[in-house]
Amino acid sequence: MVRLAAVLLLAFVATAQAESVAIKAAYLHLPRAKAAISLLDVPADDDGLAGAQLATQDNNTTGKFVDLQFALEDVRLKEGDDPKAAVQALAARGVTLVIADLPAAGLLAAADGGRDLLFFNAGATDERLREEDCRANIVHTAPSRAMLADALAQYLVWKKWRRWLLVVGSHDNDKLYADALERAAMRFGARIVETRIFEDTGGARRTDSGIAQIQRQIPLFTQGAPEHDVLVAADESEVFAGYLPYRTTDPRPVAGSAGLMPKSWDAAHDQWGANQLQNRFVALFHRRMSALDFQAWVAARMIGEAATHVRAADPKAMLASFTRADFALAAFKGQRLSLRDWNLQLRQPILLTDGRNVVSASPQEAFLHQTSQLDTLGLDRPETKCRLK
Amino acid sequence: MTRPLPTLALALTLLAAPAPAGAAMAYVSNEKSNTVSVLDTNTWQIVRTIKVGQRPRGITVTRDGRFVLVAVGDDDTIEMIDTATNTVAGTLPSGPDPEHFVQSPDGKQLFVANENDNTVTIIDIEKRERLAEVAVGVEPEGMAASPDGKIVVCTSETTNIAHFIDTATRTIVANVLVDSRPRYAAFKDDGSELWVSAEIGGTVSVVDPVRHAVKNRIAFEVPGLAREMIQPVGINFTRDGKAGFVALGPANRIAVIDAVTHKVTKYLLVGQRVWHMAFTPDEKYLISTNGLTNDVSIIEVASLKVIKSIQVGELPWGVAVVP
Numbered sequence: 001m002v003r004l005a006a007v008l009l010l011a012f013v014a015t016a017q018a019e020s021v022a023i024k025a026a027y028l029h030l031p032r033a034k035a036a037i038s039l040l041d042v043p044a045d046d047d048g049l050a051g052a053q054l055a056t057q058d059n060n061t062t063g064k065f066v067d068l069q070f071a072l073e074d075v076r077l078k079e080g081d082d083p084k085a086a087v088q089a090l091a092a093r094g095v096t097l098v099i100a101d102l103p104a105a106g107l108l109a110a111a112d113g114g115r116d117l118l119f120f121n122a123g124a125t126d127e128r129l130r131e132e133d134c135r136a137n138i139v140h141t142a143p144s145r146a147m148l149a150d151a152l153a154q155y156l157v158w159k160k161w162r163r164w165l166l167v168v169g170s171h172d173n174d175k176l177y178a179d180a181l182e183r184a185a186m187r188f189g190a191r192i193v194e195t196r197i198f199e200d201t202g203g204a205r206r207t208d209s210g211i212a213q214i215q216r217q218i219p220l221f222t223q224g225a226p227e228h229d230v231l232v233a234a235d236e237s238e239v240f241a242g243y244l245p246y247r248t249t250d251p252r253p254v255a256g257s258a259g260l261m262p263k264s265w266d267a268a269h270d271q272w273g274a275n276q277l278q279n280r281f282v283a284l285f286h287r288r289m290s291a292l293d294f295q296a297w298v299a300a301r302m303i304g305e306a307a308t309h310v311r312a313a314d315p316k317a318m319l320a321s322f323t324r325a326d327f328a329l330a331a332f333k334g335q336r337l338s339l340r341d342w343n344l345q346l347r348q349p350i351l352l353t354d355g356r357n358v359v360s361a362s363p364q365e366a367f368l369h370q371t372s373q374l375d376t377l378g379l380d381r382p383e384t385k386c387r388l389k
Numbered sequence: 390m391t392r393p394l395p396t397l398a399l400a401l402t403l404l405a406a407p408a409p410a411g412a413a414m415a416y417v418s419n420e421k422s423n424t425v426s427v428l429d430t431n432t433w434q435i436v437r438t439i440k441v442g443q444r445p446r447g448i449t450v451t452r453d454g455r456f457v458l459v460a461v462g463d464d465d466t467i468e469m470i471d472t473a474t475n476t477v478a479g480t481l482p483s484g485p486d487p488e489h490f491v492q493s494p495d496g497k498q499l500f501v502a503n504e505n506d507n508t509v510t511i512i513d514i515e516k517r518e519r520l521a522e523v524a525v526g527v528e529p530e531g532m533a534a535s536p537d538g539k540i541v542v543c544t545s546e547t548t549n550i551a552h553f554i555d556t557a558t559r560t561i562v563a564n565v566l567v568d569s570r571p572r573y574a575a576f577k578d579d580g581s582e583l584w585v586s587a588e589i590g591g592t593v594s595v596v597d598p599v600r601h602a603v604k605n606r607i608a609f610e611v612p613g614l615a616r617e618m619i620q621p622v623g624i625n626f627t628r629d630g631k632a633g634f635v636a637l638g639p640a641n642r643i644a645v646i647d648a649v650t651h652k653v654t655k656y657l658l659v660g661q662r663v664w665h666m667a668f669t670p671d672e673k674y675l676i677s678t679n680g681l682t683n684d685v686s687i688i689e690v691a692s693l694k695v696i697k698s699i700q701v702g703e704l705p706w707g708v709a710v711v712p
């Protein structure tokens with residue numbers, strides 16, 4: 001009898017070691033508007049999701065060697081769906097990790113409807129999600145608007161293009177981006193010589209002869225401006241910024257929502273080993289990798305990294321591993337990425353891209369910081385309004 | 390891709406002055422120039438610049454000294470430079486995008502990390518034939534062979550694992566988790582320790598190759614330098630196993646480590662983005678490749694002083710010394 005028990009115990013130990021741990025995550029998203037000025041910028045149906053899928057495949061390659069199995073479920077909401085209900089259904093199926101591409105309000109509803117789940121905000125750039133409305137169960141892999149604006153401002157100031165003509169769209173998100181740009185100008189020593197609002201009067205972006213009108217409209221709109229070195233546009237709604245380059249009254253470069261754009265990732269980024277990730281992505285999806293794909297890839301890779309150490313889809317233990325001082329995520333950006341422990345925002349370099357090539361990556365060398373140079377991008381610890389709860 | 394025509398290559402060979410007997414030659418792969426610079430380690434003069442395929446990175450000398458092997462990743466092959474003529478004399482059939490490789494101690498086989506398809510390719514060097522492939526993690530990069538030839542270690546950059554491959558069965562026998570983006574692995578000459586550098590983690594893991602466990606982690610701290618800039622890559626040991634040298638990438642420094650206590654004893658300031666290193670055969674000098682300054686630094690090992698820097702091609706990556 002005693003011997004039998006010993007044999008059974010041995011058998012149990014052997015299977016326990018070989019058994020792989022399942023890590024279940026979901027990609028929860030509300031498909032975005034497809035409006036884009038350039039056909040090249042119309043997002044793919046699986047924009048974002050594809051990045052999370054590639055990282056899940058990368059995680060499973062690793063998982064084969066360390067007995068972990070990663071799964072990713074695609075949860076697509078429709079306009080008007082309640083994100084909270086979707087989250088509760090996920091929780092009931094044992095999914096504890098959610099990569100989300102939702103507008104700010106939807107993300108907060110989802111996160112508050114699943115307090116025991118861990119959310120990765122891959123899509124929303126809103127400052128308030130990192131500040132007054134921050135949550136202890138939302139990690140942000142998307143950069144905030146302030147991070148993007150600071151990255152651009154550092155470069156423009158390094159170029160000595162300090163006088164900005166700011167053109168802002170008439171939608172709320174355009175104004176939020178303009179706020180971030182104004183803050184960045186002040187912070188890094190640029191000056192906004194004038195701010196103009198470009199009213200969205202409606203109408204289609206795709207017309208048969210619209211280009212002739214635009215050629216006359218944009219010079220009119222930009223004439224009579226004070227002396228400026230660069231025209232900075234805040235147009236997240238894709239209403240006008242794409243029409244600015246080559247059409248302004250004064251021959252000035254355009255930056256912000258067109259021209260030189262700050263982004264977490266670009267289809268042309270090939271430095272720091274990025275070519276390998278780009279190759280894997282194109283081989284799998286037959287299209288180029290977008291910033292949203294990258295932000296979702298990072299989120300799923302963070303899950304993979306944490307799982308190799310925690311060995312469970314345990315949100316609390318995973319979050320603790322991200323905020324440890326020695327956490328270092330490799331993401332083809334030339335340095336380790338880590339998490340700001342005060343608001344769970346991922347620190348990351350921001351690429352400045354002209355749509356064809358990567359022009360530079362911020363932070364720029366001259367802007368120093370006492371703890372991490374990456375904290376020169378976005379709101380820093382002393383400025384934060386976030387109290388994690 | 391341009392290469393000199395055979396007749397031109399022959400003419401260049403005839404024109405080149407023969408190297409003095411006994412002068413060890415350092416071969417430096419220049420990733421951007423698509424060349425290999427040949428450096429005379431007696432005179433510290435560049436004596437030749439050899440045109441090779443696209444994106445030369447990993448570089449090593451065959452045990453018999455006859456060939457310098459250089460991985461030309463964008464041409465998906467490995468070129469063999471004949472050290473007698475300093476011309477490309479053949480190729481080895483690697484998988485796609487070879488970056489780094491290691492020879493078996495007997496010099497018969499080459500183990501190649503193919504970054505783009507998550508495999509290690511095993512090649513018979515003499516027959517120039519592919520023998521086998523072993524599936525590994527995402528983006529294999531660092532390669533090391535145990536001194537007894539029984540184990541080859543491959544590090545996967547995005548998987549953060551050092552895979553132990555049994556060279557007889559060509560299967561993975563152990564997987565050791567290390568820090569983020571492991572770039573390079575090296576055994577001590579007595580096989581007692583394996584060191585694995587983690588470029589993004591900023592550490593070197595000291596692995597016990599018998600227990601397959603990390604027994605120590607070496608961290609680096611350079612006053613006045615952001616932690617993100619410390620990115621360990623190349624590792625070299627002195628033959629007696631007492632000193633380890635670790636190239637710290639954009640920290641522009643080489644860390645000197647007491648390889649017994651695992652304590653950093655000194656940081657040597659070299660060129661920018663220091664990547665890989667090689668000793669001269671007498672271990673009097675250590676040569677480092679500095680990518681962003683397009684030069685190599687020469688370190689006198691006894692005094693631990695950087696005595697010279699020499700311009701080579703663009704983005705020097707690796708270096709190998711032919712005795």
